[in-house]
Amino acid sequence: MVRDKKFYWKLFLSTFYLSAFTFGGGYVIVPLMRKKFVNEYKWIEEEEMIDLIAIAQSSPGAIAINSSIIIGYELAGPVGAGITLLGTVLPPLIIVSIISLFYIAFRDNLIVNGAMKGMQAGVAAIIVDVVFNLIGDIRKLNDKFSTYLMVGVFIATFFINIIAIILICGVLGVAYKYYERKRG
Template structure:
């Protein structure tokens, strides 16, 4: 009897896990589909909206993890929107989650660009379209600035002086000295490796 009840309990737990995973995959797909459909302004905008959806609304990922995932997406080759979807999907549901997030992210732009390419010459010189795009650019800037502020405040509140110096140095290198972002990412990554190595070495002592 004990074996039967144990087996039944395991079976029920597995069933709940499968059902929960399906629910996550469904929400993940439709969230990425929605965000990708209504995101204008490039990969950084969709990453900020992913933060709002997966951190603030669903609470699937905490803010520090989101910062790590954005860093991985930014430093990896390829579009940041797709990279962001891959790392978030993998974090939530493994390989299947990554594939689900990729599909949800790439389907809308693929279809929209296909339709636009057919009638591009009809509206490429339209004053009305150009004004719409200019308005979108202003909105995009506001969205990026808002999320940069929110995530930057989180780092500042930790009062980690080295992290604050890295953030300020990266900002100055990019905006003041116009250094290529690739070099900034590489240097920041190397600093992170050195910090990790030194902290582990100090912990062993």
């Protein structure tokens, strides 16, 4: 799908901005992507965004990068995926390159260490917010299977290896969709 240069530029700047000013990884950037692309630009529907993020989470790799690639592809095909990938990867690459030049000065600085500890608390709060938003989104879908699966996975993470959980969820998801098709 071909879009005009303004659209591509806006897509790049959006992902660049989100990536540059988000601290804490993928689970922090995901709700901001949702806010930008669903609520502000209205380029993606809410339910479609949930599906795209679910695909990004189930794919190997960093969720921020996976999410941006999938969203970019959904909005503008392979070119959009490349643009959003570049917009998401460039800010951390630039920041890490600059920090590496001054690593020794940063490593021993008490103010920088204190700021990092404060950011960890903020990231934890944002992750909790994401969890509650996802719970709300799943409840809106009124899908009991997804609700029970989410609760079961949360409990299982304390007892079972995460790889086993992913495999079990994959099998359950395929079985559920097969059952839904046969039923409907």
